[in-house]
Amino acid sequence: MSFEYLTRKNTFIKKYEYGENIVGFGEYVLRFASSCPLGCLYCYLRDVNKQKHEPKIYTNFEMLRKELIELCGPVNGKRNLYLNAGENTDSLVFEPQAGIIKFLDEFISEFKPDLMIELRTKTDNIPSLRSMVNKHKFIISFSLSPQSVIDKYEPGTASLEKRLDAMRECQTMGYSVGFRFEPIINSGQLIKEYKKILEISDEKLLFKNPEKIHSIGLSCIRWTKGLMKKIREEGSVDGSELLLDEFVLCPDKKFRYFRVIRTNIYRRILSLLHDFVKLDNPADKSDKIFLSTEPAYIWQDCGLDF
Amino acid sequence: MFKDIHLTHTQSLMVKRWLEEIARKKQIKHERILQLPGIKDILNDKRLSPHQKGDKLYNLLYRIRYPVLSGYQDKFKKLANHIYHKTGAKLRLPDPCFECNEIIVEPKEKLPDVKKFKKQIDSLIDWKPILK
Ligand code: SF4
Numbered sequence: 260m261s262f263e264y265l266t267r268k269n270t271f272i273k274k275y276e277y278g279e280n281i282v283g284f285g286e287y288v289l290r291f292a293s294s295c296p297l298g299c300l301y302c303y304l305r306d307v308n309k310q311k312h313e314p315k316i317y318t319n320f321e322m323l324r325k326e327l328i329e330l331c332g333p334v335n336g337k338r339n340l341y342l343n344a345g346e347n348t349d350s351l352v353f354e355p356q357a358g359i360i361k362f363l364d365e366f367i368s369e370f371k372p373d374l375m376i377e378l379r380t381k382t383d384n385i386p387s388l389r390s391m392v393n394k395h396k397f398i399i400s401f402s403l404s405p406q407s408v409i410d411k412y413e414p415g416t417a418s419l420e421k422r423l424d425a426m427r428e429c430q431t432m433g434y435s436v437g438f439r440f441e442p443i444i445n446s447g448q449l450i451k452e453y454k455k456i457l458e459i460s461d462e463k464l465l466f467k468n469p470e471k472i473h474s475i476g477l478s479c480i481r482w483t484k485g486l487m488k489k490i491r492e493e494g495s496v497d498g499s500e501l502l503l504d505e506f507v508l509c510p511d512k513k514f515r516y517f518r519v520i521r522t523n524i525y526r527r528i529l530s531l532l533h534d535f536v537k538l539d540n541p542a543d544k545s546d547k548i549f550l551s552t553e554p555a556y557i558w559q560d561c562g563l564d565f
Numbered sequence: 566m567f568k569d570i571h572l573t574h575t576q577s578l579m580v581k582r583w584l585e586e587i588a589r590k591k592q593i594k595h596e597r598i599l600q601l602p603g604i605k606d607i608l609n610d611k612r613l614s615p616h617q618k619g620d621k622l623y624n625l626l627y628r629i630r631y632p633v634l635s636g637y638q639d640k641f642k643k644l645a646n647h648i649y650h651k652t653g654a655k656l657r658l659p660d661p662c663f664e665c666n667e668i669i670v671e672p673k674e675k676l677p678d679v680k681k682f683k684k685q686i687d688s689l690i691d692w693k694p695i696l697k
Contacts, residue, residue, distance in 0.1 A: 503590045505631050507662035517634045518663045519690050556666040560692055 260296055260314075260352055267291075267317035272326050275343065278511025280554040282565045286341040287330070289376075291323070291359045292316050292348035297381060297415035300498055301442055304347070306485035314348070316357045324366060331372040338373045345379025345400070352380070355387040367393040379439065381416035383425035389432060398473040399429045400437025405452035408444050411497050419456065427463045435473035436465070441551060442480035443524055445504050445516055450527050457535040466536050475536065477528060478551035479521040482506065482514040510554060522560040525550060529561060567608065567622065571615035576623045583630040601629065634662060637690055644685060652678040668694045 271290055277283035293315040294308045317323075331340045344350045344359070354360055363376055377398045378388075388399065404412075406419045417425070426436050438460075440453070460466060480501070487506075490498040506514040515521060532548065549565075550558055558565045572580060588595050599605060607613070607621045628635040638661065645656040654675035659665045668686065670679050679696055687693055 499589060503586055505634050507634065507664060509664050510660075517631075517637075518692075519637060520633060522691070554664070556692070559666070 260356070262292075262296070262314040262316050262353060262356075264318045265293070265315040266319045267322060270326060271317065271323040272330060272342070275346065277552065278513065280510040281552050282550070282555050282558055284341065284549075286343050286377075288346040289323075289342050289344040290317075290347045291344065291357070292353065295348040295352065297349055297352060297413065299381075299414075299416070300412040300490075300495075301480055301482070301486070301501065303483055303486060306483050306489060314353070316353055316359075318358070320359075320362045323362070327366055327372070328370065331374045332370055333372070336372060340372070340374045341377065342374060343377045343379065345377060349380050349382060350378035351382050351384045351387070354384055360387050360391065363397075364391045364393055367396050377437065379437070381413060381422065383417040383421040385425050385429060385432075388429060388434065394433040395435075397434060398437050399426070399434045400439050400473070400476075401426050402439045402441050403456055404440075404442070404444070405448075405456060407446075407448070407452065412444075412501075420459070423456075423460055423463050423465065426460075427465055430465065430468065430471040435471050437473045438475040439478075439551070440528065441476060441478040443477065443528070444480050444501065445520060445524060449524065450531070453528050454531055457531055461535055469537065472536065472547065474546075475532060475548045476551045477525055477549075478553070479516050479524060481509075481552065484512070484514070487514060511552070513552075518557065518560070521553075522557060525557070525561045529563075567618075569615055570608070570618045570622060572619040572623065576619060580623060580626055583626045587626070587629055637663065640689055644682075644689060648679060648682050651682075654679050663690060663692075666692065666694050667697050670696050 267290075273288050273290065275283070275286045275288045294304055294312065295302065296314050328336070331337055344363075351360070360378065366372075367374065367376075375396060375398060377400055379400045379402065381402050385399070388394075388397075391397065401422045403419065403422060409416060409419055416422075429436050440456075443449070443453075446452070466472070482502075487502060490502060505517045505520060507517050509515050516524070529548065548563065550561065550563065555565060567580075584595055584598055587598055591598075599608065603625050604622065607618055607625065610618070613621065641656075641658065641663075649655055652675050655671045656679070657669040657671065659667055659669060670676050676696060683696070686696075
């Protein structure tokens with residue numbers, strides 16, 4: 260993966276802004292790269308990074324170290340902190356060259372902060388995770404989509420099979436994993452395709468140890484106005500096809516499928532999940548399964564507590 | 566394409582986009598859209614003024630472009646009309662696309678009467694809106 264090294268001028272860590280009325284979890288975002296080379300067609304970064312450029316990795320980790328100490332260090336630091344390192348790029352695509360994973364592991368060894376870090380990926384690039392010391396402090400979450408969606412919209416990413424294999428390997432290494440069904444794209448085959456993902460996951464024994472499942476997140480595709488405009492202007496067949504569904508403007512200024520469509524999708528996938536994932540403790544179910552960036556009323560419509 | 570039809574600037578932008586999207590969705594040529602049920606009738610109706618034609622065409626294309634959403638909007642309108650005739654209260658959605666969990670009831674004094682219809686309101690989109 261080709262990229263350049265650069266010094267970050269503004270902060271590495273930022274509180275995540277969920278947007279108006281969106282159910283939030285108080286997480287922080289770690290921004291260690293300027294963009295992502297995987298090139299998903301629906302990625303919001305395409306709207307943010309107007310100019311195409313080689314991804315840059317910020318390597319002034321000393322500054323990051325200071326920010327982390329301030330945020331979650333043993334003296335005045337916050338408790339129970341959740342840091343998402345996969346919001347502005349894929350967390351693992353630049354490893355091991357970027358060295359961010361190793362840095363975070365060493366920081367945890369040194370300061371023992373009350374901190375969980377989510378590494379989110381669409382790759383199967385997991386070798387650098389093997390030698391980590393603080394595996395219990397990392398959640399390795401994989402964005403999962405039907406292979407048909409991957410083929411059409413996620414050009415640089417690993418296949419579904421490879422992602423699921425990597426996920427199982429992470430569990431075997433000792434990590435808890437996160438299932439991220441995101442972005443869910445409405446299609447006639449949707450339920451059949453998600454059932455297939457769950458069947459393959461089951462075959463690969465991903466549900467065998469529920470304690471190795473940190474969480475399961477669902478989110479239908481959402482758009483910024485700018486990205487919709489960009490896709491319309493590009494005029495690609497696949498992109499235009501995505502926009503032909505019924506999107507409406509939500510309180511956080513993002514466009515999502517009309518409420519009835521997405522609630523229906525969530526309810527059906529949730530019901531599938533309950534068939535496959537046997538979370539013994541009922542409280543676990545509501546704790547572990549969540550909707551990502553949806554308003555409270557959608558959670559309610561789906562019978563989920565927040 | 567549409568002579569004798571008056572559309573506002575925004576309407577004409579939307580109509581242009583919807584026509585393209587409907588054509589793509591239904592995999593038909595633009596011209597074929599003019600043959601779709603209802604559209605031809607509007608275009609040929611001599612009793613309608615250019616403004617009326619424009620509004621009718623805009624509304625119909627919206628329905629074709631957003632069949633699910635407009636279907637639920639119609640259902641809401643129908644129920645709101647029914648409740649208005651029974652109680653004299655007007656129901657309004659703060660967001661026309663249902664991206665909220667409230668329904669405004671006017672005048673407020675009619676709230677108890679409207680609450681008697683709660684079951685029907687809830688079953689509209691299988692939600693639990695707050696009547697305000
Ligand atoms: S992997 Fe994530 S960050 Fe990278 S292009 Fe795809 S959606 Fe964007």
